Amino acid sequence: MKEYDLPVIRFIGLGETGVKLVETLAMIGLNGVESYSLDTDNRSLSRCHQSKTLLLGKSIPCGLGAGGDIAFARAAIESDRDYLAKLVSEVDLVFVIAGMGGGTGTEAASFVARLAKEAGALVVGVAATPFNCEGSRRCNKAAGGIRDLKQSSDVVFHFSNEEVMHMSGGETTLNMALETANRYLCESVLGLCRMLIEPGLLNVSFGDLKSSMKEKNSLGSILCVESDRVDFASDIMEKILAHPSSLNGKAFREATTLLVHFSGNDNLSLAEINKVIESISLCASAVDLIVGATDSSKNSLLQVTLVIVQKSKTISSLMETNESKDFTPNEAHNLSGPENFMPSGDNSYVNLGVKSKSANRGGFAFAPPAPALETISPEMKESLLEAAANQEPNRKKRKGIKQEMLPLEIISKGRFEKSEPTVHKGEDLDQPTYIRRGILLN
């Protein structure tokens, strides 16, 4: 029945968290979206039924996960590069979904995103970050992972587990917090997809989304909330502000672009829409605001999806104009001038690498809105989300709070083992000086 050329959308879940989320999304099942679950861990893949799975790094061999080992994860991913490249080729929109802080997800996300980008897709990263209590090492690793993912994607939507915990008050359990986080995450991704593929009243197309990510490599958040009331405005606003991704409203203040999308039935009140938009504009002054609405007549609920794209903190935007130029002579003038440090000339040069800036993607044309997505009842969705979040809670719990131990250093002659010996006039300076000088310790 497809009259239109449907855009090809793929969800790619990486690492345990990514796999869990993609499997949930696959179970809910969006028309025309293909779901893939990839991990170095057989156990997480064995729980997948709806998504297509691949064990990464079969040739290494592995099957028990990377256990946080970035190098191992890298090797596993590299070994499946060809498969991954195929996976993201001839796709219009790729969602790269992962939990950051472990090995597989952290390392694979940016790798896959880069391949997808090279293949010409628009790449949306979806990343969950750890609880602070998982330790600073893991959190740092996660921050690094996000950074990398951001560099290789068009936009990365960030979901902070820590924030979920704060929002739900100190009382919650780890399991509950993860469940809540996963629900927010899946709802957001679904909301975004809905916005792109449902028939529009006020149409927000993929082009709008794309142009709202003016600069590539931006960071943002998505949130999706629902209301069953006819006068939904206050209900929706309350839910938006209580959503962990709104960071208590901070997310709005730091936004450059806001995309607000209403998905409801045919008696969507314009007055209520107005109220919502007004309240949002109040939180976020001077931003681009794009409003869209679609009619999903089968759904009695009103769903609002909000896409927030943050201000880029790139260096250039920070530069302040300071008209009063100061030419006070300083040491650069009376000393070796600045240019003196510059090597120049012919061949004997250090190569500083290419400027990795503009990996220009070809134009992305989006077809007219697609036919309605396959629907499932809200109850069914609810139970699916729950079931997914609940899978093997115990294992997760153990893993989540495991302390990482620093390896004990043992007596070492090996400190200099891997490096070139330091030899000066025939003397091995790696040997203790006192020994070379023949001193006895008594």
Added chain:
Amino acid sequence: MSDSQIIVGLEIGTSKVCAVVGEVSGNQVANIIGLGQSKSRGVRKGEIVDASVVEEDVRNAIVEAEHMADVEIQSVFLGVTGSHMRGFNNTGVHPVVSADREINDADVQDVIKNAKAVNLPSDHSVVHVIRQHFSVDGQDGILNPEGMLGVKMEVDVHVVSGRYNRLQNPIRLVNGLHLQVENIAFNGLASALATLSTEQKELGTLVIDLGAGSTEYTIYSGGVIKHTGVLAVGGDHVSNDLAYGLKVPLGRAEQLKVDNGSAVIDAELNDPIIDLSTDNIIPGKKINLNHLQMIMSMRLREIFELIENDIKQAGYIDYLRAGVVLCGGGARTPYITKLAGEVFKLPAAIGRSSTVSGIKNALDEPEFSTSIGLIKFGAFQTQTIPNQGGFGRALRKQFVSLFGVRK
């Protein structure tokens, strides 16, 4: 036109990876607005031995610095070091050909070009060519010969070079993290830029960066760099010697060094025995402080003596009228200035990066001088571009494109 500029210095050191974010406006004075650090696990003697862990460590440091400075880092000035690096002086010669014998800008460029044509081993490449002085018809010490009359012009330069492949390793690693390397600089040069005042550069000072894996040294005199060198010996050697001599694990030796270390032997120790019996790693162990001090002082003295020998041989020992400045983590060793004073027979002091302002405690730590110096180096480079006429046009973009044309 924008007058404020963010510059990031990155040192991938043997003990720590350190990224410092500086704000540079108008002149070269940098305000430090961010600092990110990570324990370094894959570097030995200043060079990368395990790329994958270094990648992780660099990323952590960058993320932390970004967070603190609230900027997104896209490019860095990268410090380089290693036993493969060499510093030497070279002279360029150029006949003045214009009819009136007046030296013009083209002559200056030509003589510098001549000086840059150094004979390097085929696997080496140039890191810096630093101008010292011009001379015109045998008259020495000219800073700017333009407009002078003469027949033959010469220029002295200091060249720092290194093995191409080994310089490329950290660059490639950093590029792999989607960071552009604006330029590289020898760590020893960066540390000198951070710690020396104009006066010290003028009078003559030796700067020694005592790192964990390597020790770099740089001599400034008459306002220009006279000499540079690097020894692949550092604090790791001190710790390794202690581990060996005191028969304790390396980690414990490192801690003993920091807690009880000394660069000189204190003959009047009241109680030379440290009891480690409460230590659950090596229960019942006793350490003799005399031994500890002996082992440490011999190693540190040797490092200084090797440097002194090299400087003597190069003929610069008498140029050091402002003495010795020590930086790097090793400069924290108690009595290190005393030891340096004894070996060089010159006043010695700990270097402070006092010529930049910003986050106070970052500047007070001697181990950050390299990274801070890299910001100064970056500021020099982004400020002025030769033959472009003035400061205003010297924005980084142009600088980068200038560097982009090489092949």
